[in-house]
Amino acid sequence: MLYYCTFSVVDWLPVFVGEQPCQIIAESLTFCHQHKQLGVDSFVIMPTHLHLIVFDREWDSNRLQQTLTDFRKFTGRQLARFCREAMPAVFGAALAAATGDDREHRLWQPTRHPEYIESEKFHDQKRNYLHDNPRRKGLVLHPSHWRWSSARWYETDEDCGVPITPVIW
Secondary structure, X not given: OEEEEEEEEHHHOOOOXXXXXXXXXXXHHHHHHHHHOEEXXXXXXXXOEEEEEEEEOOOOHHHHHHHHHHXXXXXXXXXXXXXXXXXXXXXXXXXXXXXXXXXXXXXXXXOOOOEEEOOHHHHHHHHHHHHHHHHHOOOOOOHHHOOOEOXXXXXXXXXXOOOXXXXXX
């Protein structure tokens, strides 16, 4: 099964405004590709959230769910540490305020917003939406200019920092 997911930072904190936090996401997606059968059809990392179109490369939906859970836990810990050590103190305070009884910090909002993609038309719509997000938000003039997106890979076949496995209908 193919899914469109959105992972948003608590309080919409702009965590992804520098190289290091975006690299944490890219390296974790790469790890999941190499060791957990994650297929990344497309992605974009925005300042406050990320969008992904993902699937398990052997179409195992249970493993995909576990992979995404592991991804969120690992990146949540890494990024929370980054925020405490390298970002203004208000970031660490916001993450601490968002915690529950079961954790020390919360980086990701609890919802993942997964949407099952069951048609080529819906897939194209979601891929175009996530690739165009940086342009729509006024961050770049053209989607392929955004460093942390698969748009450049689709347009020019240039490396985008994450292994891309396009879904062909």
